[in-house]
Amino acid sequence: MKIGVVKEIKNHEYRVALTPAGADELVRGGHEVLVQASAGEGSGLADASYEAAGARIVSDAGGVFGEAEMILKVKEPLEAEWALMRKGQVMFTYLHLAADRKLTDAVVATSSHAFAYETLEVDRKLPLLxxxxxxxxxxxxxxxxxxxxxxxxxxxxxxxxxxxxxxxxxxxxxxxxxxxxxxxxxxxxxxxxxxxxxxxxxxxxxxxxxxxxxxxxxxxxxxxxxxxxxxxxxxxxxxxxxxxxxxxxxxxxxxxxxxxxxxxxxxxxxxxxxxxxxxxxxxxxxxxxxxxxxxxxxxxxxxVPRTSTFALTNATLPWVRRLADLGPARAIHQSPPLAKAANAIAGRLTCQAVAEAFDMNFHPPEEAAAAID
Ligand SMILES: NC(=O)c1ccc[n+]([C@@H]2O[C@H](COP(=O)([O-])OP(=O)(O)OC[C@H]3O[C@@H](n4cnc5c(N)ncnc54)[C@H](O)[C@@H]3O)[C@@H](O)[C@H]2O)c1
CATH class of the missing domain: 3.40.50.720 (NAD(P)-binding Rossmann-like Domain)
Incomplete structure (x- = not known):
């Protein structure tokens, strides 16, 4: 899978969703990694260190969103990023949809497949939080x-x-x-x-x-x-x-x-x-x-973005790999934690708590996954 990492644009957000070591693991696993130029700068991670790990540096966010099949982020997509998200594209990030109706509507409208770190659940624990x-x-x-x-x-x-x-x-x-x-x-x-x-x-x-x-x-x-x-x-x-x-x-x-x-x-x-x-x-x-x-x-x-970036990616990397290896539909069917992480799949809201928060229609992730072609 082509996995893209973009630079965070939220005010004073210096974390990045993947370290060079993580990029190396994904490349070794047979995936292609695209990193937006200077995405790791705020965490002290130079473009050259991603290149040395086998990733390709792409000059702007538009280029990464345009090419990648999966986007890795830290924070929820901001308005400037909504237009860049594509139908059928996987996004894996902290989404916190229940806090923002406008964001929820925007993400659903993109018909992308949005997985949230914060709802990934293993043994009733939230390991990505x-x-x-x-x-x-x-x-x-x-x-x-x-x-x-x-x-x-x-x-x-x-x-x-x-x-x-x-x-x-x-x-x-x-x-x-x-x-x-x-x-x-x-x-x-x-x-x-x-x-x-x-x-x-x-x-x-x-x-x-x-x-x-x-x-x-x-x-x-x-x-x-x-x-x-x-x-x-x-x-x-x-x-x-x-x-x-x-x-x-x-x-x-x-x-x-x-x-x-x-x-x-x-x-x-x-x-x-x-x-x-x-x-x-x-x-x-x-x-x-x-x-x-x-x-x-x-x-x-x-x-403390340097520590936080490493702490976050240590926890997310195994799940990023699994999601990339399986693709969104099989991930939902074969991995209950990733099914829990699925928040909006193929234009359908698949997180019950978010649906309840906004009185919206809830679609079980497995049902929505059937709509992925
Ligand atoms: N501000 C930040 O940047 C930031 C960062 C990370 C987490 N948090 C927040 O910190 C909070 C704590 O997170 P956590 O991961 O430690 O949660 P946790 O579930 O691990 O721990 C919560 C603890 O609170 C206890 N508790 C519940 N009701 C209580 C009561 N009435 N009196 C005393 N104890 C009670 C529970 O028994 C539990 O041990 C959450 O709101 C989380 O979102 C904030």
């Missing part, structure tokens, strides 16, 4: 440490303290992928860490794998209040799949927190678990409410 949660979890502590510094508006406490001076107290709300990675980083820096969750199974697991300066606590209103009063840094990392994040911290709760403490609400992409949270960008990542610094960047991994 996980790497970005790992990045965001770890980054939340780096960001938190920075905004706790006095010149950045924080209390001026060092996460790990020093001999003779107590370390900071970090409160992690939700001990899933984001929360576990945040807890590990904070604990590694020497902070005292509390993780609040409501899943006893998860807390048993965390208790076994995390170092002794991490404590798991069952999330009740009373425990949360006690912890908020002690916290220097709060990381919001709760998720109820498919639903808006529950608002665990209310505006009134901020009054019980230390002035200059920091909230990093990673769950902001699902509405946030702090009432006062609203999405921010890397240009202006923070704002202050009632003396508490809020960091609520909705695309945290974008700040």
């Amino acid at each position: 996980e790497p970005m949660s790992e990045v965001a979890g770890r980054l939340s502590i780096q960001a938190g440490a920075k905004y706790l510094e006095r010149p950045a508006g924080g209390t001026g406490i060092l996460l790990g303290g020093v001999p003779g001076v107590a370390p900071a107290h970090v409160l992690v709300l939700g001990g899933g992928v984001v929360g576990t990675n945040a807890a590990r980083m904070a604990a590694g820096l020497g902070a005292n860490v509390s993780i609040l969750d409501i899943s006893l199974d998860r807390m048993q697991y965390l208790d076994e794998i995390l170092p002794p300066n991490c404590t798991t606590l069952y999330n009740t209103r009373m425990t949360l209040h006690e912890e908020l009063a002690k916290a220097d840094l709060v990381v919001g990392a709760v998720l109820i799949p498919g639903a808006a994040a529950p608002k665990l911290v209310s505006r009134e709760d901020l009054a019980t927190m230390k002035p200059g403490s920091v909230i990093c609400d990673v769950a902001v992409d699902q509405g946030g678990c702090v009432e006062t949270c609203k999405p921010t960008t890397h240009e202006e990542p923070t704002f202050v409410v009632d003396g508490v610094v809020h960091y609520c960047v909705a695309n945290m991994p974008g700040a």
Whole structure:
């Protein structure tokens, strides 16, 4: 299959959907790889490194879209790209259709075959979302440490303290992928860490794998209040799949927190678990409410594109290969995870959650695949 990689055009998006090593694997697997010139630049990956891996550099996006049978991307196609998508062309990317009706209509109208990273499911897990949660979890502590510094508006406490001076107290709300990675980083820096969750199974697991300066606590209103009063840094990392994040911290709760403490609400992409949270960008990542610094960047991994690109492509590559080897119709029939990833096939909406979100007709992917000629 001819696989095309285009340069991301979303504002401040520096990731790319394939590394040179990934291109090498695909070429070795018998596929042809086309990469738009400078597509990897933002992640420090030169055109020459793709060429050395056997890929062909194409000067512009139009050339890649025009020739490739499958387009690999990171973010959802933007309006300028809709006109370039072709009937029967496969697209594999983060789509997040449920967040955007106009995008959904546009993708369906192209009659392309759009597969979404975020709905690919294996054993009830979403393995193509996980790497970005790992990045965001770890980054939340780096960001938190920075905004706790006095010149950045924080209390001026060092996460790990020093001999003779107590370390900071970090409160992690939700001990899933984001929360576990945040807890590990904070604990590694020497902070005292509390993780609040409501899943006893998860807390048993965390208790076994995390170092002794991490404590798991069952999330009740009373425990949360006690912890908020002690916290220097709060990381919001709760998720109820498919639903808006529950608002665990209310505006009134901020009054019980230390002035200059920091909230990093990673769950902001699902509405946030702090009432006062609203999405921010890397240009202006923070704002202050009632003396508490809020960091609520909705695309945290974008700040570390080099790491994020490698983490993402490590996870996507096996599925890109499978989709390219099988083609869209056989992939849907033979690979249940890829059938789950199918969002819009041959002009039909094939993701039930998106159909429900917009009250649109849902077509099972297998039925839509039958329309692929
Ligand atoms: N801002 C970003 O750039 C960015 C990047 C990656 C992920 N995220 C978001 O981070 C959030 C967390 O993702 P994840 O991968 O860790 O999810 P996850 O499913 O692995 O973990 C969620 C955890 O929250 C717990 N939980 C649910 N309800 C709770 C409650 N009431 N109290 C305490 N804990 C509760 C669950 O038991 C689970 O352990 C998601 O909203 C995800 O979209 C944001």
